[in-house]
Amino acid sequence: MKKLIIFILGLLILSLGCSPIYYSPNAQNVPLISAKGEKNISVNAGSSNANNLFNSVSVLDLQGSYGITNRLAIQLNAGFFNVSKNERGGGGNGKLFETAIGYYVPVNEHFLFETYALFGFGNFNNIVSGPASNTINENISGSLMRYGIQPDFGYKSKDISVAVSTRLLKLNYFDISGNLTYEGENQVDYLTQNSSYLLFEPALTLRAGWQAFKIQLQLGNSYNLTNVSFRQGKTFFIAGFHLNF
Template identity: 30%
Template structure:
């Protein structure tokens, strides 16, 4: 019963965070590793409004890191013929800096491209897009919890089908995102939600205005502070 309730809760959240009509642009899960040291590696898997996301991150040095993201979906309703497919790949390089033992900051610059195809009722979406993103992150991290805020900026060049005609559009999305990871050191549950904001009033294609993801994060190579043992003199 508990598993059923959790599943219904996740489904309800995904429904609330999704757009009413099939979107031509879907924001992917933000990759905010909050690295502490060189040699640290992170991998994450999650499900949510972007269906399935996989992420990798590696701190090459004590200040330079790389990230890679993938988002995938292949859903079909055999009774109605409706379907949704998308494939998105992203990669980036960035700089990170521990401000103190717990407080961190990082910034990544990256590039991505994606394809989305959807048919639902009388509406269809068919789009290809390329994007450049800039994502600074600020947060805290310890053995049990990592929390961060990421105001991501995406410059998107999208080629999309609308009313049986194709259009090209260059636009910018602002995606303030909150990420929380709960667990202990090497494995943590991941919860992320954010907003996808456009200030361009000329956009005529559909896009998700909110996003939400649940998943797991695995960490290797992080240097943890050793607990000092008190010496007792008899």
């Protein structure tokens, strides 16, 4: 009986761990700009859980921002995603490049409000192997476009910064190709016919250190308002460093 339970659990883990992932949230760029000419650079690494306990996506984020006037700022962001290959050869990767323009206003000496209009594009690739896939190493890949708004409100001092932010995003897929059938459904047809999603992504950002250099932590979640069962990264956590000069 014990061997049977272990065997069933093993099959379950293999099945869940090899499911495709079509989207994972990147870190939110929350610079808390307070003056013209202010520059920020962040480098972060982290992960998001996708679909189940056994499936996660690692991410590396590069972010920059600049105050171009006393009220306007711009951003440039890049995210690189990876799902490590398993023993059967399944895995995946993706990229997202994003630009943003926004409005910022200091509320008082320490509190600030910002809001940004975001536009990004990228791609994804999945190689799936396991019991849920009809054959070993079936694949699916495609391109995506993501746009929306990101308001944030935060506290900023020389030593610490704390901010709450959220993204409201439209996510669109195109140029889908591959041969993946998962759980009896052709995934290329599925993603082609269901190519548009609305996302809500709140986050909390904490920074501590010195005025020019701080350690940064961020915790957030991606809610798919169109399809709660969509195969994507959800809760995300990142850690890194933030430069202000």
